[in-house]
Amino acid sequence: MSEPLLQAVDLQCERDERILFRDLSFSILPGTVARVEGPNGSGKTTLLRMLAGLNDAWSGNLLWCGKSRSAQREEFLRNTLYLGHRPGIKPLLTPMENLRALTAGRRPLPDPVLRQALDGTGLTGFQDVPCRNLSAGQQRRVALARLLIADEPLWLLDEVFTAIDASGVSAIEQLLQQRAAEGGAVVVTTHHDLRLPGMQRIVLGGGSTDEC
Known part of the structure; x- marks a missing residue:
C-alpha cells in the first residue's frame, strides 16, 4: 500500500468554548478524493484550514509523507493547493x-497557458474584463482556473x-477524478451531492471515515 500523503491523528479543535470535533483520525492516500461531511457549524471549513496550515488552534498530529508536517512546513506548502470558499481574487484586476x-x-x-486555463473554465472573451464586472459564478471560475494548471499533489x-x-459542476468532478488518477489527492468540502467512485468520506461528529 502507498504511504499516505497526509495523515491526521487524534485531531481536536475547539471554537468559542465549544468542541467542534475530537479524536479525528484519517489518512489521505495518493489517488484519493475525500469529502469532508457534517452539518453546518461542525467545522468543515475549520478542518480544511487546519490541514492547509492556516489555523493553529487545534491539537493532535498531522503528518506529511510520514513525517511531522510542522517539521517540513515549506515542503508541505509547496506541494499543496488550497482554494477557500471565497474566490480570493482582486476585483479591480x-x-x-x-x-x-x-x-x-x-x-x-x-x-x-493562462489564457488556455481561463478558456477551459468558460471565460473565453472575459480574460481582460475587470473581475468586479463579472458575475459571482464567473469570479469563481477565475479561481478554479488554477486547477487546470496546478501540479501540486494535494488539493484542499x-x-x-x-x-x-x-456544466461547470461536471467539469470540476472530472478534474477531481483526473487529479486522483494522476496519483494526487483531493480533500473537498461541498454541499453539492458529490458521489465519485471510491470516494473517501470524512465525517465530522463521529471522527470516522469510509468509502462510497
Whole structure:
C-alpha cells in the first residue's frame, strides 16, 4: 500500500468554548478524493484550514509523507493547493492579471497557458474584463482556473462548487477524478451531492471515515 500523503491523528479543535470535533483520525492516500461531511457549524471549513496550515488552534498530529508536517512546513506548502470558499481574487484586476498573481509565487507560466486555463473554465472573451464586472459564478471560475494548471499533489478545496452551473459542476468532478488518477489527492468540502467512485468520506461528529 502507498504511504499516505497526509495523515491526521487524534485531531481536536475547539471554537468559542465549544468542541467542534475530537479524536479525528484519517489518512489521505495518493489517488484519493475525500469529502469532508457534517452539518453546518461542525467545522468543515475549520478542518480544511487546519490541514492547509492556516489555523493553529487545534491539537493532535498531522503528518506529511510520514513525517511531522510542522517539521517540513515549506515542503508541505509547496506541494499543496488550497482554494477557500471565497474566490480570493482582486476585483479591480482582470482574470488574466489575477491568474498571473495567483501563480507568480509558485510557478510563473506564460500568458498563452493562462489564457488556455481561463478558456477551459468558460471565460473565453472575459480574460481582460475587470473581475468586479463579472458575475459571482464567473469570479469563481477565475479561481478554479488554477486547477487546470496546478501540479501540486494535494488539493484542499472548500465549497468548490459554489455559484457554478451544471456544466461547470461536471467539469470540476472530472478534474477531481483526473487529479486522483494522476496519483494526487483531493480533500473537498461541498454541499453539492458529490458521489465519485471510491470516494473517501470524512465525517465530522463521529471522527470516522469510509468509502462510497
